[in-house]
Amino acid sequence: MSHHIVEVKDLKFHYPDQTPALRGVSFQIRHGESVAIVGANGAGKSTLLLHLNGYLTPTDGQVRIGDYQLTPETVREVRRTVGMVFQDPDDQLFMSTVFDDVAFGPLNLGFTPEDVTARVEKALATVGVSHLKNRPPHRLSTGQKRRVAIASVLSMSPDILVMDEPSAGLDPRARTQLIELLKSFEHTKIIATHDLDMVVDLCERTIVMHDGLVSADGPTMEIFSDDKLLAASCLEKPLRMQGCPICRCKG
Ligand SMILES: Nc1ncnc2c1ncn2[C@@H]1O[C@H](COP(=O)(O)OP(=O)(O)O)[C@@H](O)[C@H]1O
Ligand SMILES: [Mg+2]
Secondary structure, three states: OOEEEEEEEEEEEEEOOOOOOEEEEEEEOOOOOOEEEEEOOOOOHHHHHOOOOOOOOOOOOEEEEOOOEEEOOOHHHHHHHEEEEEOOHHHOOOOOOOHHHHHHHHHHHHOOOHHHHHHHHHHHHOOOOOOOOOOOHHOOHHHHHHHHHHHHHHOOOEEEEEEOOOOOOOOHHHHHHHHOOOOOOOOEEEEOOOHHHHHHHOOOEEEEEEEEEEEEEEEHHHOOOOHHHHHOOOOOOOOOHHOOOOOOOOO
């Protein structure tokens, strides 16, 4: 047994049109770590995340989650461990009420109706949207949808939360509230994002992707202090590390 909860080894993936989206990605993540995946558009972040619970099958290489090598036989077990929050909540929410969306996962896992209700209520309360439970998800704001999407994953009690661009499309207040919410979770977190200021708040470690490969992996503040690396990866320093916009002083 390994102490790493996620192990990705030389992962390669070509889309059916032969686009080489991942060209040999390797990393390991320990229990309780909070890790950002950053990189320019098209770097391969979303493709990588979609491998972590078996939505995509590697062209080559391996993914291991906890004790399970990810294979068609273990994918069900892996999906109990890895909760995936998609970039677009509309890809995640498809039932006619918020309650039913959050109940969908636990029902599929075979919990009793009482347990399902308890799980839904707890998940909705955790993300602060209990009052929306009878509303149709497609009528909610982006921030509300994002919270419901997170609840629909929390209701399955995953160990690992994988999130693709969780702050995209949120207004500043909803973004700050989301960051506070995510900070309060003790799960292992893997977050693909362009929001480098959010990364500073949430992730002690950052993996940089460039053109289907990992170009750096290390402590977030070290990565974000490396101007050459950021430029080569088409990234810009988080605003709070850019100093005063008028005089460029750091204070
Ligand atoms: N469904 C798809 N079919 C073909 N190519 C795709 C598809 N989705 C993504 N790609 C390509 O794979 C590469 C990686 O994309 P993606 O994982 O979405 O990057 P990111 O999330 O970092 O923006 C890009 O070249 C992109 O154009
Ligand atoms: Mg993406």
